[in-house]
Amino acid sequence: MVMGAKVFTATKAKDREELGEVLTRWIRDNPRAKIIDKIVTQSSDSEFHCLSITIFYELSPQ
DSSP: OOEEEEEEOSSSSSHHHHHHHHOOOOOOOOOOOOOOEEEEEEEOOOOOOOOEEEEEEEEEOO
């Protein structure tokens, strides 16, 4: 079994709003991937806001 990690990140407001759809599309396009954990991180400074979603997954055999 293969294990992996995938990071989805966005800094622009429009991209942050669409991040969930991007993640959902990746899950749909990778049916062998079983998500085993996730981390959601938000960081910001005086000008920029960054949202990151990191997923950890296992790939089932074909």
